[in-house]
Amino acid sequence: MVTKMSGKILRIDLTSESSKEEEIPEETRRKFLGGRGLGTKILYDELSAGKDPFSAENIVVIAAGPLTGTKTPSSGRHVVISKSPATGGVTFTSSGGTWAAELRKAGYDAIVIKGKAEKPTYLWINDGKVEFRDASKYWGKLVGEVDDGIRVETDEEAKVLQIGIGGEKKSYMAAVMNEKYRAAGRTGLGAVLGSKNLKAIALKGTKEIEVANSVAMSRAADRALKKIAESDVTKEGGGLYSYGTAVLTNIINASGIYPTRNFQTGVFKGAEKISGETMAETILEKRTACHECPMECGRWIKVDKGRYKGIEGESLEYETSWAFGGQCGVDDLGALAKVNHMCNEYGLDTISVGNTIGFAMELFEKGIITKKDVGFKLKFGDDKAMVSMTELIAKREGFGDVLADGTRKAAEKIGKGTDYYTMQVKGLEFPAYDPRGAMGIGLNFATANRGACHVSGYTIAAEIVGAPLKVDPFDAGEEKVDLTILFQDFTAAIDSAVNCLFLSFAVGAEEWADMIAGAAGWDGYGVEEFLKTGERIFALERMFNKREGFGKKDDTLPERLLKEPMPEGPAKGKVHPLEDMLKVFYEKRGYDENGHPTEEKLKELGL
Amino acid sequence: MKVKVFANLREIVKIKGHEIEVEMKQGKVSDVLEILLQRYGTAFRDAIFNPDGRLRIKILLNGRDIDYINGLESEITEQDILYLFPPVAGG
Structure with missing residues (x-):
């Protein structure tokens, strides 16, 4: 059955400056949806093993999904999929805003990019018409300036996705930015676009996004909206709406898993000063939202006093405020706003940059690196040093060049056993949760296919937040493994639908499956098939990584979290029991002892 | 003992520093x-209990x-800290 759900794939060859349109086969749509699933399928089929992520052969897929841009809630996200320079495996990284909705209005579900442009180039895609334009004058410029400039050259209403200087300099921490303040930040895909000399993609679309059964889709969307409106977490005036994602700061800190000074402890004395509540009392100007999102979790902030007076923009998500806050020991919201602004303007992943500076601060504290190496004192809590180091990383100058590719690469360069202090998995730096006090998220960090990624299986929702269900964070038994697998599969399906993961604090798989069934016009599509899609995508990512040499050795956690007991707080004395959980995880997933899907499992998943 | 309140509970108790002192040597949560409830009335009751x-809300005793x-x-003693968190999320 041919459905109306999909537009087309736009294939771009930068080497020959050519483009063509392609229909997505119906079987691929139903088995992989769109977004992360579609991108992984394309990478698996078309990129053979062992290719350098920065080679012209590497592929970048930027994809929406069947629900993107529709009237379903929180449907403004796109997903970028490629082979990551940070991990060496397949990765996905997503961002909100409205760019993805514009992509579908321009007639496409995905853009597949190959090759390498001769000179800096940007794409101008206007309702199906594709132009390759010279971007030389934008090379080396800040993100805000480039966004403004390209819109003047194309259309004031165009939506611009771009890389910053971080991507141009091929930092493994380079983000893919959109609409100035939004970032597909993780795993360095800005650098892959940089290696292809692709500076930006500007979009304009006026087409209607067609769905097969708008009545059925709207009915399911209304059920989802009702749940969002009734949930104390997601409703208007609720925690997320009123205080933004940084409302997590206090509860994570009180739970003793707020990583502090490079995971030396899980309790940060300055947490209250950088919390969502303090933001709301001090620097918050207004809330912001993505396409069709009632949760409005974005924050527009303005710093009106102190050393960082004048900083203004969409800023300071929880993970960012942690990365430069607890991780670097800084409790000045103005300083955090400053480095967030810098990362936006340079196109860098705030989580990895903050994590990496915290890593370097611990090396400095321990005397492994000195003022002679760095050029200045790099002490925990020193906001000026943090700002200076962020600048050096962005420009790859001085010691910033050592840190510009994240902790794993930095430890290789520095030597002296510094890999022990790298808080990363598979080359991706940790976000804001210490697994020693939340065993499910630890298992997820170890097994997530793109590395230490919280949004691959956000068990914190159940372990700490208690939404939509509550479990004991210290439990490490079979039920916790089941929960982690469920979160990973559910998330992979959501990332392929594509809506915002935050909906899942209130909305269940039933509503999602029904929204997709309506949009696609699929008979008999339900929760089981939706979750099976997620399981299939997770397994296909594993198979891609297996081809690249990944195995059980990569499903691990930093030694610190496995051996050093948490020194204080409610998780005092605990380490993460990964080995026991991993064995159960592989068994339950139908993977062999090296963490690869068995033949039977692949057959069951239709792979 | 101390009680710390967060998010919209702060708008109800309006205590500077967001910390409430409760005289109690030993007792239960x-x-x-x-x-x-006696101190802050109906608005507080509605915020912490469903009809x-x-x-x-989520209640942590010394973080647990x-x-x-x-x-x-x-059981609590006077050295303990009770944290009252209305439903919050993010990530």
């Missing part, structure tokens, strides 16, 4: 809540969810 009497200690019957 439910005893502390009873004192707070059916179930808790709508009371559901994994002994619920509202969990």
